[in-house]
Amino acid sequence: MSGPLEGIRVLDFSTMVSGPVAARMLADQGADVIKVESPKGDEMRKIGNQRNGLTAGFMSCNRGKRGVCLDLKNDAAKEALRKLIKTADVVIQNFRPGAMERMGFGEAAVRALKPDIVYVSISGFGEEGPYAHQRVYDPVIQALCGATDIQADRDTGRPKMFRIIVADKVTSLTAAQAISSALFARERTGKGEHIKLSMLDAMVSFFWPEGMSGITFVGDEIDVTKYQGTMDLIYETANGYITAGAVSDAEWVGMCNALNKTEWIDDERFNNTAVRFKNAELRKQMTAAELATWDRDEILTRLDAEGVPSAPLLTRLDLLEDEQIATNGTIEIYEWEGHGQIRQARPAAEFCDNPHHIERAAPRLGENSAEVLTEAGLDGATIEELTAAGALIQS
Numbered sequence: 001m002s003g004p005l006e007g008i009r010v011l012d013f014s015t016m017v018s019g020p021v022a023a024r025m026l027a028d029q030g031a032d033v034i035k036v037e038s039p040k041g042d043e044m045r046k047i048g049n050q051r052n053g054l055t056a057g058f059m060s061c062n063r064g065k066r067g068v069c070l071d072l073k074n075d076a077a078k079e080a081l082r083k084l085i086k087t088a089d090v091v092i093q094n095f096r097p098g099a100m101e102r103m104g105f106g107e108a109a110v111r112a113l114k115p116d117i118v119y120v121s122i123s124g125f126g127e128e129g130p131y132a133h134q135r136v137y138d139p140v141i142q143a144l145c146g147a148t149d150i151q152a153d154r155d156t157g158r159p160k161m162f163r164i165i166v167a168d169k170v171t172s173l174t175a176a177q178a179i180s181s182a183l184f185a186r187e188r189t190g191k192g193e194h195i196k197l198s199m200l201d202a203m204v205s206f207f208w209p210e211g212m213s214g215i216t217f218v219g220d221e222i223d224v225t226k227y228q229g230t231m232d233l234i235y236e237t238a239n240g241y242i243t244a245g246a247v248s249d250a251e252w253v254g255m256c257n258a259l260n261k262t263e264w265i266d267d268e269r270f271n272n273t274a275v276r277f278k279n280a281e282l283r284k285q286m287t288a289a290e291l292a293t294w295d296r297d298e299i300l301t302r303l304d305a306e307g308v309p310s311a312p313l314l315t316r317l318d319l320l321e322d323e324q325i326a327t328n329g330t331i332e333i334y335e336w337e338g339h340g341q342i343r344q345a346r347p348a349a350e351f352c353d354n355p356h357h358i359e360r361a362a363p364r365l366g367e368n369s370a371e372v373l374t375e376a377g378l379d380g381a382t383i384e385e386l387t388a389a390g391a392l393i394q395s
Helices: 018-028 056-062 075-085 099-103 107-113 138-144 166-189 199-211 249-258 273-278 280-291 296-305 323-328 369-375 380-388
Strands: 009-012 032-037 066-070 090-093 118-123 193-198 235-237 240-244 310-312 331-336 340-345
Touching: 009 018, 018 032, 018 056, 018 090, 018 118, 018 166, 032 075, 056 340, 066 075, 066 369, 075 107, 075 369, 075 380, 090 166, 107 118, 118 166, 138 166, 138 199, 166 193, 166 199, 193 199, 235 280, 240 280, 240 296, 249 296, 273 280, 296 310, 369 380
Parallel strands: 009 032, 009 090, 032 066, 090 118, 118 193
Antiparallel strands: 235 240, 240 310, 331 340
16 A cells, blocks of 8 residues: 555655645655654644644644654754755745745755755745745735635625635645646656745635636626625525525526425526526525525435535534545544544545555654664764754654
8 A cells, every 4th residue: 555656755844734734645645754843843733732742733734744853053963954855856845935045955955965856835925025024824815815805794894714724725735736746747857846836826826716707807807796695505494504506507497396486497587597696696585585494304305306406514523423424434533553543534535546544643753853864874873963962853
């Protein structure tokens, strides 16, 4: 069970979420991912609920990796890292522009050690511009990319944010995909690549297809919010919440049949996709009024029979009992030594011919320092000297 990225080594210098989750996805697919930390450690080690010294967030962002802890203020530690870099295929970092150069491990310095390296620079805003120097967290990107406008309360106009760190994780997905493309290109050309990716660019691109449809046609910009109305596709039935939506004509007919409102089918306000979109607010209000009179499970059964996309609204705890989640094996429980049972979402992409099983928890700070540096060619005496000098941490 090796995974499609067996034989690829990734050095993950990144912290928090955007870089670590990208690297974790590569680990999920079989890459040997080594998390490189300073003695202070990743801040995610300190945030949230803990078990046996590791937080839930750090565990989920860094499962499947090995860990090395080096104090790069020490010249001998820098030399050890140079030897490790020579064994790597990918380097990922998400520090502010210029930070890796100041440490002596910018793209040019790393490429001099390993010419075909795939070097990934993740930033908040890009390397230049009025925001480039600033520290960044997810809410700052949400504020700048249009997310708060998309999520704004339709009744009051008050901007809102997603309650998850969506910008970090969209950046992770974008980075992991780009790294795979760069590795594929390297197989064909023998040349490495410098991937530059900003969280801001990743989010604007992610939102574009429908979120930015109002500014797609130059000279014909529109405010799409007036078509969206104030209601989300969340409806309250007599005993619970559901979502249901009808886009195509066939789905609209199904919705009307399920609700016993066949007179709506030929109503000129709703009898084709274009007018249903134009009259979306009225359509949702009328649908909501009807759905409020139905038993939740009964109307979901009727909607399903009519081919109308629909579902109950599940809480996070509901996921643990949901039949579809169970059938898919979406959530797995791992038994890792020293950590007990850990629940995780399995890697979403399943490789039928090259499966990979997650074999390890997230590393403790410096957990694999000696093991990894030995593989890179350091002898025992050098490792002992680095440890004695406090330049190498072993847990």
